[in-house]
Structures are given as C-alpha cells and as structure tokens.
Amino acid sequence: MAFASLTLILFTSFCLILRAQAQAQAPAPSSGAVDLVAILQKGGQYTTLIRLLNESQQLTQIQSQLKSNSQGFTLFAPTDNAFQNLKSGALNGLSDEKKVQLILYHVTPKYYSLSDLLTVSNPVRTQASGSEGSWGLNFTGQGNQVNVSTGVVETQVNNALRQQFPLAVYQVDKVLLPAELFGAKSPAAAPKSPKSSSETPTVGKAGGAPSPSGNAQNENGAAGRNVGFGVILGVGLFCMGVLS
Structure with a gap:
C-alpha cells in the first residue's frame, strides 16, 4: 500500500509539472483591444491627426476592423508640424469626402x-480608392532607412510608435498627399476662335452678294452693244440716201 501511494504521488506531481511547463510556454492572452488614440497621444505630436480620424469616423472603423481583419493594419502618422507645413488652404479646400480619402x-x-517595407512590391495598396482602383504608396530604402513616396511628396518613415501585430504605427514628417487629389491637373483645351465677320461672301453661292467688279463688266457690255447698233443704223440710212 505504501509503495502504491508513493507511486500515485509521484505520477500526480509529474503531471502537474508538465502542465505548468505547458502554461508557461503558451502565449499570454490579449489584454484587450488596441487603443490607437492612446498610442498617438503617447507620441505627443498627433493632435491634428487624432482630430481628423475622429471627424472622418475612421478611428471607429479602424478600431472595429482590427478585431476581425486577419491581415492587420499599418498607419503612417503625420505629425502636427507636417500638417502645419501644408500650403495654405490645402486641407480646408478639401470636401468631407476627400478628407476621408486623405486619411x-x-x-x-x-x-x-x-523590414517588410524594404522588400514589398510597389505600389502598396492603401485603404483609399477611386474609380480606377486603390491608391498606392511606393517604398524604397536601405539598411534601417525606409522612404515613402506618393508621386507628389517623399519622406522618411521614422519612429515606430507601435510595431506589433495587428497594428503598426509609424511617424512621417510630411502629410502623404495622393497624386489623385494633389497631382498636376491636365491643361484645359483652348477655346475655338470665332469666325471673322469680315469674310467676303463668295460670288455665285446662296446668300452671297455680287461683286462690284461684276456689275461694272455688265454695264460696259451694254454700252458697247448700244454703240454698235448706232453705227449699223447710220450706215443703213446713208445707203438709202445714195440710192434715192
């Protein structure tokens, strides 16, 4: 009995040890939803971005989709200075819909x-899109330096505010202006010049006025015929007088 009891105790202890080791190796459970605002507030220079995220309701969308999107998200966060360095009226001149597209x-x-951004296939698809499809970003770099280009502006991807799945947040010192909203516009076609009112009407066409030179020729012809008729008449009278 004593031997059986000792064996049972040893077996139970062994099972408890294995269970403790398995729990230690298992990943820690999530502490809750990712708080994007808290991440940006901790950075201390993203007041404008937070306001635009709230006004466009994209903050709620991102927070909600983080729970179901298996691919995660990456946010490039312009600083307050980046927004202040925009041309005057560049942001206020956008409609609400275009502001959403910008975010x-x-x-x-x-x-x-x-490291992923150094090896991605450009252009990288963003959440913004238009009639021609998704709007993309282009990434280049070497070593630890990564640059992002929109076709309108280019800047370096700097401080990583968060780099943990499912959300990465990186600081950028310029607002990423899409070419679809801020690119050069194609020049408008030049208006056709109106026809000159001084064009001379063509003789012989409907509505055309006869030329002065034509009238003169008609008058000269009539005068010539009258002179010829008078000469013939005079010769005839002369002959009649001689015969009589």
Missing part, C-alpha cells in the same frame, strides 16, 4: 514591419 491614404489593410 485612408495613410492606412494600409495589412500589417508591415519596417
């Missing part, structure tokens, strides 16, 4: 680490 252009529907 969505800073979000990719996939999680990217900095």
